[in-house]
Amino acid sequence: MSTPSEAVQILVTVIPIVGIIAGTVVIFFFLYFNHKQKILLIEKGLYQKISFDFDAFSLFSGFLLTGVGGALTIFFVLKDGISYALIGGLVPLGLGISFIMYYFTKMKTIK
Numbered sequence: 001m002s003t004p005s006e007a008v009q010i011l012v013t014v015i016p017i018v019g020i021i022a023g024t025v026v027i028f029f030f031l032y033f034n035h036k037q038k039i040l041l042i043e044k045g046l047y048q049k050i051s052f053d054f055d056a057f058s059l060f061s062g063f064l065l066t067g068v069g070g071a072l073t074i075f076f077v078l079k080d081g082i083s084y085a086l087i088g089g090l091v092p093l094g095l096g097i098s099f100i101m102y103y104f105t106k107m108k109t110i111k
Helices: 006-044 054-080 084-110
Strands: none
Touching: 054 084
């Protein structure tokens, strides 16, 4: 088996670094111009705050995470039995159940 040349090793090392830097630059300019846009809208009196329904989000993400976590938990139990791989299913399952519990707890306190 031959070893890759030094040029190939350098390219394989540099490509992820360039990708991370390019992604950071794109995110920076998006945030910068989004901020400028909001400032201009506020100055002209056209800004409308976006409402976010956290209750609907918590219920939706709770069901989604519970479904994914349940499926992963069953898969890992059948594949490997009880092992550390099971954490990959239990974490989203626990998060999903927590979101659903939050939703129903909040609905009880509102009534």
